[in-house]
Amino acid sequence: MAFTAAVLGLGNIGRCVIRSLEQAPDFTCVGVVRRATSIGTTTYDLRGVPDFPSFDDLLNNVERPDVVIMGLPSRLSPHAAAELLSRGFNTVDSFDIHDRIVEVVGTLENKAEKGRAVAVTAAGWDPGTDSIMRTMFEAMAPVGTTFTNFGRGRSMGHSAACRSLPGIADATAITIPLGGGRHSRHVFVVLEKGCTQEQAYETIKADPYFAHDPLNVTVVRDSKELEMVADASHGVLMERVGASGAANNQHLTMEMRIDNPALTAQILVASARAAVRLCQMEKYGCYTLIDIPPIMLLPGDRMELLGRLV
Amino acid sequence: MAFTAAVLGLGNIGRCVIRSLEQAPDFTCVGVVRRATSIGTTTYDLRGVPDFPSFDDLLNNVERPDVVIMGLPSRLSPHAAAELLSRGFNTVDSFDIHDRIVEVVGTLENKAEKGRAVAVTAAGWDPGTDSIMRTMFEAMAPVGTTFTNFGRGRSMGHSAACRSLPGIADATAITIPLGGGRHSRHVFVVLEKGCTQEQAYETIKADPYFAHDPLNVTVVRDSKELEMVADASHGVLMERVGASGAANNQHLTMEMRIDNPALTAQILVASARAAVRLCQMEKYGCYTLIDIPPIMLLPGDRMELLGRLV
Numbered sequence A, B: 001m002a003f004t005a006a007v008l009g010l011g012n013i014g015r016c017v018i019r020s021l022e023q024a025p026d027f028t029c030v031g032v033v034r035r036a037t038s039i040g041t042t043t044y045d046l047r048g049v050p051d052f053p054s055f056d057d058l059l060n061n062v063e064r065p066d067v068v069i070m071g072l073p074s075r076l077s078p079h080a081a082a083e084l085l086s087r088g089f090n091t092v093d094s095f096d097i098h099d100r101i102v103e104v105v106g107t108l109e110n111k112a113e114k115g116r117a118v119a120v121t122a123a124g125w126d127p128g129t130d131s132i133m134r135t136m137f138e139a140m141a142p143v144g145t146t147f148t149n150f151g152r153g154r155s156m157g158h159s160a161a162c163r164s165l166p167g168i169a170d171a172t173a174i175t176i177p178l179g180g181g182r183h184s185r186h187v188f189v190v191l192e193k194g195c196t197q198e199q200a201y202e203t204i205k206a207d208p209y210f211a212h213d214p215l216n217v218t219v220v221r222d223s224k225e226l227e228m229v230a231d232a233s234h235g236v237l238m239e240r241v242g243a244s245g246a247a248n249n250q251h252l253t254m255e256m257r258i259d260n261p262a263l264t265a266q267i268l269v270a271s272a273r274a275a276v277r278l279c280q281m282e283k284y285g286c287y288t289l290i291d292i293p294p295i296m297l298l299p300g301d302r303m304e305l306l307g308r309l310v
Helices: A012-023 A055-061 A077-086 A098-115 A129-140 A156-163 A197-206 A223-229 A260-280 A302-309 B012-023 B055-061 B077-086 B098-115 B129-140 B156-163 B197-206 B223-229 B260-280 B302-309
Strands: A003-008 A027-033 A067-070 A090-092 A118-120 A143-150 A168-179 A182-191 A215-219 A233-244 A247-259 A285-287 B003-008 B027-033 B067-070 B090-092 B118-120 B143-150 B168-179 B182-191 B215-219 B233-244 B247-259 B285-287
Touching (some): A003 A012, A012 A067, A012 A260, A027 A260, A067 A260, A077 A098, A098 A285, A098 B302, A129 A143, A129 B129, A129 B260, A143 A168, A156 A260, A168 A223, A182 A223, A197 A215, A233 B260, A260 A285, A260 B129, B003 B012, B003 B055, B003 B260, B077 B098, B090 B260, B098 B118, B129 B233, B129 B247, B156 B168, B156 B182, B168 B223, B197 B215, B247 B260
Parallel strands (some): A003 A067, A090 A118, A118 A285, A182 A215, B003 B027, B003 B067, B067 B090, B090 B118, B182 B215
Antiparallel strands (some): A233 A247, A247 B247, B143 B233, B233 B247
């Protein structure tokens, strides 16, 4: 019995979601909504997935999806999810603005309960699977410090945030770890006419995404030149040193080196599986990844998974 | 509102559980059952926790515990847990014989449902938190291979299994990683009178705990000499290389270097917290760590935890 999913947006995430759905043994992708701002979409091979200009067009043409996977920029995502939840659709998003997660969970919880639907939010790798790691590491060594060191790599969230700022035509933001959970940001920008490097720097520095970290801004000629630094490689090194009971010197480390949108998309698909199952169990509400039993992220029978993975 | 816990057994795990309970903000330890075989218990400082010769003695003297944390050898643990569950006590154990976990979950599930209680089984670091990692890594890169490389370190389960074999008076088993998820075992043994090194080797090699791996057996004079190799250091390196959707070359790694019984005990206490909460929600049954939302492992308010960890 396959679940059905629709994809909202056809940027980096949406495209990768389509590929991950194609490989999932328990999912069919009924269609994708191609937003006006979806980047470079004309040349993208949808491999048979039908595309629509709006979600209502999609609904008029294909089977009602069990879950809608959001491939929107973080800032647009909660509003769109809230509307879908109110209409009774399960949603999954990789909203990544850490400071706002509690607020977003509150909003979506309310809409999900009213719509008798399930939302999974902040379901990428950070926030997302990294959140599971931080939770587990703290349970394992309750006294101690965790450092989450991102990069070196291209931050999709920071790049998208930059592109939406006035004076900036295009941007790629690289996150560079400084150790101890601290980072600097190196942003490569294509300026709009009339905007200077200094103005771009001030605009970016004033944005909450960038306000807390050392910042470098490099101006490049055009989007073609920007492509030279816009590979999707990313990674994280999470380190906790702490104590379990009377035992100090507990060293817990997680490191990954990954294709960023592909991993985010894969986690969205795993979370979509959990969302549909939670809805079938009538456990309506808004979940983050730490609210979900990990086994729900995988297809297949519980006892088979226990035998193989526990 | 504090939860109450009793500890069954006062070996390496039981002792560390007492220390972790002492530090937990939401637990009180009502007592410990000191088994006849508990090692070196006469000199152990219980820091005010009352000890009893049997669980029924404990019940006759102190408050009924919300959860019983099992510090028994794995082979004795399921039977003891089943009996407690039948009597309506929640149990948590670090049963570690991977091949038997599915069977044990089935047995304990049945007893737990009948007793209207919750069991959390296989709740150490492997099986346990490593199981969460394997589950997460597979969700993140569904196509690929995971290697779990243990050690170098002392395996409590393998050491206890050895000590129970005929001809062996005392033993310490060291696990040495060979790469690719393969291991060799180096066992240091004190022989009983009449047992030779060759006999000890054959007896150990025939045990299911040791049958699959290269084995070395070194004879030492007495338990005093054994102490020289019996430190509780251990660790694991878990590596997954795989693909997320169309993206190959996804590298996911978890490594830890830890005091083994202290970490196991800490995870037992975190799991005990989840067990009591699940029982309060009337979700009776048997759980492994991958069946439990990670947030239930930590004390405190959900929204505070989401804000801090997601």
